[in-house]
Amino acid sequence: MSEATGAAAEVIIRTRKLTKEFARDSFRVVALKDVDLDVKRGEFIALMGPSGSGKSTLLHLAAAMDRPTGGTIEVLGQDIGAMGESAVARWRNRHIGFVFQSFNLIPVLTAFENVELPLKLTHLKKGERDQHARTALRLVGLDDRMHHYPKQLSGGQEQRVAIARAIVTDPDILLCDEPTGNLDAKSAQEVLTLLKRLNEEYGKTVLMVTHDPHAAHFARTIRYLDKGELLPEGQAPEDWRTPEPHA
Amino acid sequence: MKIPLSYNLRNLAVRRTTTIMTAFGIGLTVAVLAASMSLTAGLREAFRASGHPLQLILMREGSGAELSSQVSRESFNEVIRYRPGIAKLKSGEPAASLELVNTINLPSKESPDGMNLTNRGILPEGVAMREDFTMVRGRWFEFGKREVVVGSDVASRYPDAGLGRTIRFGRGEWLVVGVFDTPFPARKSEVIGDANQMLQDFQRGSLFSSVLVRAEDEVAMQALTNSLSAEQRLQLDVLTEREYYERQSSSGNLIQYVGTFVAIIMAVGSMFAAMNTMYAAVARRSKEIGTLRVLGFSRRSILTSFFIESMILAVLGGVAGLLLVLPLNGLTTGIGADATFAEIAFQLRVTPEVALTSMIFALIVGAAGGLLPAFGAARKQILTALRDM
Numbered sequence: 101m102s103e104a105t106g107a108a109a110e111v112i113i114r115t116r117k118l119t120k121e122f123a124r125d126s127f128r129v130v131a132l133k134d135v136d137l138d139v140k141r142g143e144f145i146a147l148m149g150p151s152g153s154g155k156s157t158l159l160h161l162a163a164a165m166d167r168p169t170g171g172t173i174e175v176l177g178q179d180i181g182a183m184g185e186s187a188v189a190r191w192r193n194r195h196i197g198f199v200f201q202s203f204n205l206i207p208v209l210t211a212f213e214n215v216e217l218p219l220k221l222t223h224l225k226k227g228e229r230d231q232h233a234r235t236a237l238r239l240v241g242l243d244d245r246m247h248h249y250p251k252q253l254s255g256g257q258e259q260r261v262a263i264a265r266a267i268v269t270d271p272d273i274l275l276c277d278e279p280t281g282n283l284d285a286k287s288a289q290e291v292l293t294l295l296k297r298l299n300e301e302y303g304k305t306v307l308m309v310t311h312d313p314h315a316a317h318f319a320r321t322i323r324y325l326d327k328g329e330l331l332p333e334g335q336a337p338e339d340w341r342t343p344e345p346h347a
Numbered sequence: 348m349k350i351p352l353s354y355n356l357r358n359l360a361v362r363r364t365t366t367i368m369t370a371f372g373i374g375l376t377v378a379v380l381a382a383s384m385s386l387t388a389g390l391r392e393a394f395r396a397s398g399h400p401l402q403l404i405l406m407r408e409g410s411g412a413e414l415s416s417q418v419s420r421e422s423f424n425e426v427i428r429y430r431p432g433i434a435k436l437k438s439g440e441p442a443a444s445l446e447l448v449n450t451i452n453l454p455s456k457e458s459p460d461g462m463n464l465t466n467r468g469i470l471p472e473g474v475a476m477r478e479d480f481t482m483v484r485g486r487w488f489e490f491g492k493r494e495v496v497v498g499s500d501v502a503s504r505y506p507d508a509g510l511g512r513t514i515r516f517g518r519g520e521w522l523v524v525g526v527f528d529t530p531f532p533a534r535k536s537e538v539i540g541d542a543n544q545m546l547q548d549f550q551r552g553s554l555f556s557s558v559l560v561r562a563e564d565e566v567a568m569q570a571l572t573n574s575l576s577a578e579q580r581l582q583l584d585v586l587t588e589r590e591y592y593e594r595q596s597s598s599g600n601l602i603q604y605v606g607t608f609v610a611i612i613m614a615v616g617s618m619f620a621a622m623n624t625m626y627a628a629v630a631r632r633s634k635e636i637g638t639l640r641v642l643g644f645s646r647r648s649i650l651t652s653f654f655i656e657s658m659i660l661a662v663l664g665g666v667a668g669l670l671l672v673l674p675l676n677g678l679t680t681g682i683g684a685d686a687t688f689a690e691i692a693f694q695l696r697v698t699p700e701v702a703l704t705s706m707i708f709a710l711i712v713g714a715a716g717g718l719l720p721a722f723g724a725a726r727k728q729i730l731t732a733l734r735d736m
Contacts, residue, residue, distance in 0.1 A: 165641060165729045186645050193643020204638040204733075208357035218642045220349050265642070 112176050112272060112305055113139035113162055119170030120157050120328075131157040133328040134171065141272070144299040144306040146319035149337065153325040155309040156277055162307060163196050163275050164188045176272060193221045197266030197304075201278035203258040205250040211237065211261045212246040218269050236264035240294060256287025263294060267304065274298065276308040280315050292318040349648040350639065355656040358628065359663075366660065369617075369624040373664025373712050376613040378671040381705040383606020385675055385695045390682060393693035394595050397533035398588030401434070401568055402476075405558040405575060408582040412595075413448040413557040418583075420445060420553040426580055427558055432567035436475045442561035444473035447542045449549055451516035453505045455681070455690070462681065462690045464501060464508075466516060468542030468555075476561060477529070484510045485525030490541045496525035498535035500692035504681065508538065517548025533592050536681070536692045559588070595691070602682070614712050617664070621716025625657050629724040636724050637732030650725035657717020658710060665709030669702055 118135040121128050132154040139145060147155045160166040161173055164180040173181055176195055183191060192198075205214045216233040224232065237243045240260040250258055259279060266274055276295065280288035296318045298304045308319060316322050323330060326337040359366045405427065406416035423445045434442040447468035452461040469477075474487060484502075488494035497508045502523075513520040521540060529535060542555065560575075562568035568587070575585045586594075629636070636649055676697040681690040 160730060163641065186647075189640070189643050189645045192641065198641050200638070200733075204634060204641075206354065206635055206638065208354060208361055209351075213351070213353070217351075217639075220351065221643050 109140035109142060111138045112141045113137065113307070114174045115158075115161075115171065117171035118158070118161065118168055118173050120154070120161060120166070121169045130328050132161070132168075132325075135325075135328075135330045137323070137330055139273075139305060139307060141305055142299070142303050143321060144296065144319045145308070145321045145323055146316035147307065147309045147323055147325060148311070148313070148316050149325035151311075152327075153337075154328040155325050157328075158325065158330075159275050159277050159307065159309050162273070163198055164192055190221070193218055193269060195272050197263075197269070197271040197274045199259070199262055199266050199274065199276040199279045201281040203250070203255075203262045203282070205258055205261055205265075207250050210247050210249055211242060211253065211264075214250070214261055215264045215268050218265060222269065232268055233264075236268040237261070239267070240264045254287065255283050256290055259283060259287065259291050260294065263291065263298075267298060267302075272305060274304050274306045274308075276306065276310075278309055278311065280310065280312060288312070288315065349644055350652040352655070355652060355659060358632070359656065359659060362624075362628065365624050365627070366663070369620050369660055370663035370667055372620045373617045373661055373709055374667030374671060376610055376617045376712065377665050377668025377705045377709045379606060379613055380610035380708055381668055381672040381697065381701055382675060382695075383603050383610070384701045384704060385672060385697045386606070386680075386682075387600070387603040388698045388701050389680075389693045389696040390691070391593075392696055393532035393691060394592040397531035397592040398590075399479075399561065400587075400589065401562045401564065402588040403560045403562065403568065403571060403575075404586050404588050404591045405560060405581075405583045406556070406586070408584050410584065413446070414450065416448075416556050417554045418445065418556065418558055418581075420555060422581055423555070423558055426578060427560070427575070430560075430571060430574065432562055432571045432574075434561045434563045434567075436472065438475065440472060440475075442472065442476055444476050444559040445470055445542065445555045446473055446557050446559055447545050447549075447551065448556040449516075449545065451514070451538060453507055453514060455505050457504070457681070462505075464505070464690055465537045466495075466545070467537050467539045468545035469539060470542050473542070473559065476559060479531070480527045480529050482525050483528045485523075488524055488540050491544070492541065493519065493521050493544060494524045495521045495538050495540035496527050497523055497538050498692075499526055499528045500532075500535040500679065500681075501538060502526040504679070504692055514538070517545060519548070532693055533595070533691055536690060610708070614708070617712050618716040621657060621660055621713055622720060624660065625653065625717050625720035626723070628656065629653060629720045632724075633727065633732045636727055637729050637734075640727075640729045640732065646725040649727075650721045653721035653724045654714070654717050657721065658713045660717070661709045661713020662706070664713070665706040668709065669697070669705055672705075673697055 115135050115137045118132055120132040121130050135158065147158060149155050161168055162175060168181050172179060180188065212233055215236050216229050219229040219232055234243060237246055240263055242257060242260050245253060245257060280291055283291060292315055295306055299306045310316050324336045406413060407418065410416035428441055428443045436442050449466045450463040451466045452463055455462045483499060488496050501508050507514055508523055510523055510526055512523050514523065562571050572585045575583055639649060675695045678695045679692055680695060681692045
């Protein structure tokens with residue numbers, strides 16, 4: 101199942117005893133417990149597991165959208181748990197592309213403007229921003245929908261715009277949270293093929309959370325989480341249906 | 348600004364009903380303030396522009412206004428009239444006019460029950476010193492007759508004071524024989540006739556109200572002011588004509604205070620409306636806020652963006668308020684001057700200063716209403732924002 105990308109490859113996400121607890125009323129809920137994970141540059145990893153197993157929490161911590169309550173997480177050599185708010189925001193813009201399940205496009209902006217948005221935080225000039233945004237949209241096959249608003253696009257097209265927005269800054273890592281969860285089978289297939297292409301042709305490291313065994317099989321590696329714990333490579337939770345290999 | 352302005356503009360357009368209602372609320376507040384300010388601006392302009400630069404008004408010490416002042420014909424002839432420094436008329440007589448001021452009551456278009464008007468009695472020197480007066484209809488009154496001329500504002504606002512009409516005051520009727528215009532707005536609200544005729548009607552003996560004196564030049568004006576003020580036999584207040592009229596512009600202060608007070612009360616309401624609108628915007632766009640943060644926009648960018656959106660609302664409101672009040676610009680109205688107890692007609696003025704102050708007021712309302720919601724938006728945790736729907 102697992103396919104290493106080479107022993108010499110750089111580890112760009114490293115967690116050690118990563119723990120995240122939430123306080124819910126008087127209870128403490130352990131979302132992640134002592135997770136040790138190494139993600140090497142160029143990998144495409146699918147994170148699977150039952151609801152509440154901590155998949156999304158791990159993704160959020162990797163994107164510095166949340167802070168761990170224990171352990172460490174280093175992304176691209178940076179201890180992101182120790183970074184300040186502004187530094188984290190800049191870092192995220194530069195190094196992380198995030199793809200949401202429900203696309204999260206800004207409804208009042210066109211596809212082009214949505215894709216251009218993260219570039220507003222860079223030092224690129226208007227002409228350069230335009231060029232980058234067009235390139236990203238062309239890459240996802242939507243250069244003919246640039247001036248459409250999200251509501252004028254299908255779900256699959258919206259997700260492709262969201263992927264274009266995620267890659268427009270040329271980030272090192274793509275973090276995808278159930279990217280096909282709101283899509284029909286055909287659109288899901290297109291989106292997964294696109295992610296696979298971004299990984300294989302453009303060398304993007306992809307960490308994808310999914311419930312869908314079919315989707316998971318587009319990844320090179322599948323890792324399982326169960327009750328907040330990361331299972332050893334190749335091991336799935338009991339009663340878990342192992343996905344069929346992708347043809 | 349990192350988050351594009353189009354994001355805010357389009358969001359305002361999407362919520363157009365809320366945007367219009369909120370902007371209109373701010374606009375009404377701004378309109379109340381701007382209307383009261385345009386009233387005082389017009390009043391100030393009317394009084395400020397009235398008065399010859401070399402003329403002095405002499406009144407009894409402490410009287411404050413011509414109406415309550417007394418100057419006798421004897422004092423005028425013996426102590427004032429032939430003072431050095433007083434300019435000469437074409438006739439060779441000194442440019443010093445003994446004047447009688449009363450109020451008369453006439454029904455106006457706005458007040459059918461009657462409004463007080465300034466009734467001024469003058470002598471031939473008084474007519475000669477009013478060379479800026481233009482008879483737009485009719486002619487000057489004749490001395491010795493019960494005739495009057497009226498200012499153009501009186502003729503237009505008081506139906507009974509039109510040319511050829513007779514008006515009743517004193518002991519009988521007076522024929523309106525002329526309508527005059529003058530560049531001095533405050534003087535357009537006067538009814539002028541023969542002072543000697545009026546003295547008899549009002550049983551004033553030889554007691555006039557004030558003296559209008561024209562100095563030869565500025566140096567002479569200062570010397571006259573000093574010498575007349577120090578004159579123990581007279582005990583007069585000596586004011587430049589402009590100073591005198593400017594003091595009367597305080598009549599509009601109460602209106603401005605009340606207008607400002609009402610506007611402030613309304614502003615509190617508008618501020619809460621703006622706050623409510625912005626809180627609703629923040630709540631509705633919680634997921635967008637979370638997304639923007641994930642894309643790398645800082646808390647400060649979020650705060651700035653929502654604050655600017657609130658300020659755009661305020662600008663829209665300010666513009667709406669000014670548009671509401673703009674038709675009032677140039678509208679002639681009257682106010683009872685507290686010094687003369689008579690109505691002064693003047694035009695409301697939506698001056699650049701009024702517009703600027705109103706816009707600043709609108710921005711303050713927008714800022715006060717938008718700041719807390721903007722802080723709320725910026726303070727949201729990313730994951731909380733993404734989950735809020």
